[in-house]
Amino acid sequence: MNRTKKGAKLLVLLLAVFQIAQVAAGAFSDDVSFSDVSADDWYAQDVATCAKFEIVKGYEDGTFKPEKNVTRGEFMCMLASASETLVIPEKGSTDYWASRYYDALNGEKVFAGLSISPYKESLNTVITRYEMAVMVVNFLVNDQWESDIKAENPEKVITDYSAIPTAYRSDVVQVYGKGIIAGYGDGSFNGSNPLTRAQSCVVIERILWAGDRKLASFVDTTVQTVAEKPANYVPAATQWQKNGWIDGYGNAGAALRTLLFGSSGKSCFTSSSDASAFMKTVNVPVWKMKNDGTKFSSTAGITVNKAVADDVVAIFTQIYNSPEKFPIESIGGARYTDTLRHSWGCAIDINPYENAECRAYYNPDGGIKSVTQTCGMGWWPLSTDKTAFAGSLSAASAYSIGKGSSVVQAFRDYGWGWGGQGYSSRSGSQKFDYMHFSVMSSGG
Numbered sequence: 001m002n003r004t005k006k007g008a009k010l011l012v013l014l015l016a017v018f019q020i021a022q023v024a025a026g027a028f029s030d031d032v033s034f035s036d037v038s039a040d041d042w043y044a045q046d047v048a049t050c051a052k053f054e055i056v057k058g059y060e061d062g063t064f065k066p067e068k069n070v071t072r073g074e075f076m077c078m079l080a081s082a083s084e085t086l087v088i089p090e091k092g093s094t095d096y097w098a099s100r101y102y103d104a105l106n107g108e109k110v111f112a113g114l115s116i117s118p119y120k121e122s123l124n125t126v127i128t129r130y131e132m133a134v135m136v137v138n139f140l141v142n143d144q145w146e147s148d149i150k151a152e153n154p155e156k157v158i159t160d161y162s163a164i165p166t167a168y169r170s171d172v173v174q175v176y177g178k179g180i181i182a183g184y185g186d187g188s189f190n191g192s193n194p195l196t197r198a199q200s201c202v203v204i205e206r207i208l209w210a211g212d213r214k215l216a217s218f219v220d221t222t223v224q225t226v227a228e229k230p231a232n233y234v235p236a237a238t239q240w241q242k243n244g245w246i247d248g249y250g251n252a253g254a255a256l257r258t259l260l261f262g263s264s265g266k267s268c269f270t271s272s273s274d275a276s277a278f279m280k281t282v283n284v285p286v287w288k289m290k291n292d293g294t295k296f297s298s299t300a301g302i303t304v305n306k307a308v309a310d311d312v313v314a315i316f317t318q319i320y321n322s323p324e325k326f327p328i329e330s331i332g333g334a335r336y337t338d339t340l341r342h343s344w345g346c347a348i349d350i351n352p353y354e355n356a357e358c359r360a361y362y363n364p365d366g367g368i369k370s371v372t373q374t375c376g377m378g379w380w381p382l383s384t385d386k387t388a389f390a391g392s393l394s395a396a397s398a399y400s401i402g403k404g405s406s407v408v409q410a411f412r413d414y415g416w417g418w419g420g421q422g423y424s425s426r427s428g429s430q431k432f433d434y435m436h437f438s439v440m441s442s443g444g
Contacts, residue, residue: 046201050201056078071127074127076101079136110142149219158173178215178216180213211414235314236307236308237416260305268343282304284302285317288329326401333348353399354397356373356376358371371389379400411437418436419443
């Protein structure tokens with residue numbers, strides 16, 4: 001997907017709610033409960049998470065109405081909240097309140113394959129599970145850069161598979177297979193049924209936290225899309241985000257500062273000696289590559305905060321085990337030249353020469369005017385056209401990190417974000433850091 005078409009609009013990190021209220025990214029409420037949602041309901045935790053982050057709200061009588069149907073516009077509002085980089089216009093193309101979410105998602109081709117317009121009659125229509133499946137798959141591919149799962153005999157699991165219209169079948173297989181939303185008790189998907197408020201919360205929560213998904217049995221796991229983790233295991237960065245310990249701007253709360261630095265009054269480390277008691281150097285498996293393109297197994301050491309050390313080992317093990325065998329030339333972890341995530345021991349740079357850090361400047365009417373590279377030679381992944389960020393690279397590089405690569409997916413499975421998705425938008429420009437991964441979901 002080409003994010004350079006965003007023009008000079010400011011990047012908006014939006015958390016939206018059903019009832020047309022909205023708050024800035026990183027905002028969250030205290031734990032919320034509803035009189036009609038019991039702790040043992042299958043959707044209870046997902047509703048609570050979405051309510052905590054103000055993606056949804058209850059009603060004035062204290063109920064949530066989990067079985068109430070959701071309109072297309074309401075689901076679009078929720079789906080927009082799951083993006084860290086989506087630009088939401090201040091006004092939509094029509095007067096209906098949800099049209100601005102439609103416009104933003106339409107720019108990411110989320111409605112490809114559907115006949116939906118930005119007008120009230122269309123957006124106020126109850127959304128079906130089939131329509132949800134199409135939107136979610138398009139969103140995961142175009143906004144989240146997720147790869148599709150490979151399915152083997154899904155008809156043996158999805159009991160109404162033969163009844164699913166051809167136009168929806170592949171999308172149903174993807175959302176079912178990835179564990180975004182399962183079928184009913186008898187294994188059927190029932191795509192013509194309306195999507196409920198409870199179901200929509202499950203969908204959004206599992207988009208936001210891929211590690212909470214459970215792959216269907218028909219998924220070919222030789223192509224890994226979600227990390228295999230022990231039961232009830234929650235990666236550190238994922239837990240911090242769910243707890244509200246870190247917001248969308250990288251501000252760490254008191255609990256996280258105490259965990260990372262040993263004091264709620266401290267916000268970074270200023271030197272290796274200052275950080276020594278909290279850092280750990282881990283050895284991880286990596287693939288190296290010879291000049292002739294032959295890959296061979298090796299190891300690399302990375303210094304990171306002890307709080308994320310186990311997750312970092314798991315991330316690189318997943319990258320190593322991927323069929324892609326992505327080659328790693330160099331890795332950088334903790335450093336103390338600034339006050340941001342590297343100084344926390346919670347950021348990692350991979351192959352810095354072939355993955356640029358740069359700022360793109362836009363023309364007022366859209367499109368890139370110029371690119372200023374501040375680090376690295378460029379960004380030009382294999383099997384792609386030359387990018388605007390290629391810099392001095394003379395050809396596509398196996399060391400450049402692709403948007404749908406096993407590297408991006410592995411970090412995302414553990415709650416880490418990628419700087420290549422674009423962040424820090426200001427004055428008609430936006431920063432991209434293709435080498436950089438951090439515990440911020442935006443990758444900043």
